[in-house]
Amino acid sequence: MNYFKRKFIILLYHKIGDYPEKAKFPGLYVSEKNFDKQIKYLKNKGYVFLTLSEMKQLYDNEYYPVLNNLKHESGNYDSAADTSKNEKNKFVSITFDDGSRSIYTKGLKIIKNNNVNATVFMVSDLIGDVNVWDIKNGEIKDEMLKPEELREMIKAGIEIGAHTRTHPHLTMISEKNAYEEISDSKKILEEKLNININFFAYPYGDYNENVKKLAAKAGFEGAVITKTGIVKNNADFFALRRVAIRHNTDFFKFKRKIFKVKYFY
Numbered sequence: 378m379n380y381f382k383r384k385f386i387i388l389l390y391h392k393i394g395d396y397p398e399k400a401k402f403p404g405l406y407v408s409e410k411n412f413d414k415q416i417k418y419l420k421n422k423g424y425v426f427l428t429l430s431e432m433k434q435l436y437d438n439e440y441y442p443v444l445n446n447l448k449h450e451s452g453n454y455d456s457a458a459d460t461s462k463n464e465k466n467k468f469v470s471i472t473f474d475d476g477s478r479s480i481y482t483k484g485l486k487i488i489k490n491n492n493v494n495a496t497v498f499m500v501s502d503l504i505g506d507v508n509v510w511d512i513k514n515g516e517i518k519d520e521m522l523k524p525e526e527l528r529e530m531i532k533a534g535i536e537i538g539a540h541t542r543t544h545p546h547l548t549m550i551s552e553k554n555a556y557e558e559i560s561d562s563k564k565i566l567e568e569k570l571n572i573n574i575n576f577f578a579y580p581y582g583d584y585n586e587n588v589k590k591l592a593a594k595a596g597f598e599g600a601v602i603t604k605t606g607i608v609k610n611n612a613d614f615f616a617l618r619r620v621a622i623r624h625n626t627d628f629f630k631f632k633r634k635i636f637k638v639k640y641f642y
């Protein structure tokens with residue numbers, strides 16, 4: 378039986394916290410209160426939280442017992458193995474693009490307190506630095522995750538994915554540069570953190586057929602985009618759709634977004 382025939386939701390976040398007054402892109406912030414409320418809502422609805430690699434494992438195996446083999450050592454997972462709780466096949470993944478330090482300073486305790494996990498897409502050349510690409514676009518300075526913070530999050534069950542070296546528009550640079558940005562970000566993170574990097578996020582959600590091929594060639598198992606949607610059977614794993622959560626996504630809008638992707642995508 379194919380247990381993946383229902384749908385899998387991937388949520389897209391950037392920064393946790395109230396947005397500073399001078400922020401040019403306030404949409405990228407989600408307050409701690411809202412983030413916590415959103416996770417609790419999904420938990421109460423019976424959703425099991427998976428990292429993207431766990432989701433892929435479930436997708437490939439199309440069989441529930443794979444949930445029993447998920448890594449639970451950290452104790453940070455809900456009891457995903459308790460399949461009786463999830464007869465409706467409700468799966469969700471929290472993803473963060475860029476690697477803002479606020480994920481560690483403000484988000485991690487919420488993730489831990491709720492016993493869930495997440496996947497963080499890190500701009501590999503900017504570990505411990507600031508949001509250089511965003512500052513060029515007129516945004517205020519935001520600190521990026523430091524190596525020891527990334528390691529602590531990995532210990533807490535959080536998956537790290539790659540988001541290029543410098544956050545370029547991949548369709549606007551040469552194929553050679555694009556491939557280096559994609560492939561090197563994987564290698565740099567793998568070497569620095571001593572883990573496998575399996576998933577990729579296209580900066581600005583900017584991709585085309587060729588860029589997708591480059592991500593596959595670099596050895597990723599899949600890549601996420603910013604278009605709205607849900608992961609269904611026969612999903613294109615190099616263009617996985619997500620549901621973007623923003624600072625103005627209040628509780629009503631959040632519930633409506635989840636409902637809409639589940640039933641209309």
Ligand SMILES: [Zn+2]
Nearest residue numbers: 474475580581
């Ligand atoms: Zn980004």
